[in-house]
Amino acid sequence: MFDAVGAGDWFMYLTGAVELAGAVGLLLRRLAGPAATALIGFLLCAFVTQLTAMHGENAGTPFLFMVPLAVVAWHRRAETAAFLRLGR
8 A cells, every 4th residue: 555655664664653652642641632633634644545546445444533533532622722731
């Protein structure tokens, strides 16, 4: 799949590292909201890639994973707001 989009093995490893970091973030209460939001953005990019490079094959799969992430992001919105205030 990564060859189809013109990316090498390095992009495959980067993708895996980003997904793993997001999964670890989901396990930490303070980071669950931001991690879910970031993973939703990541999956939106995967959706666009599926539509363009893979000709729509399995394009719905990222949306299946976005639904529970959106629920987590919504329920953790107070923690996300507090986390963003820490960055100021």
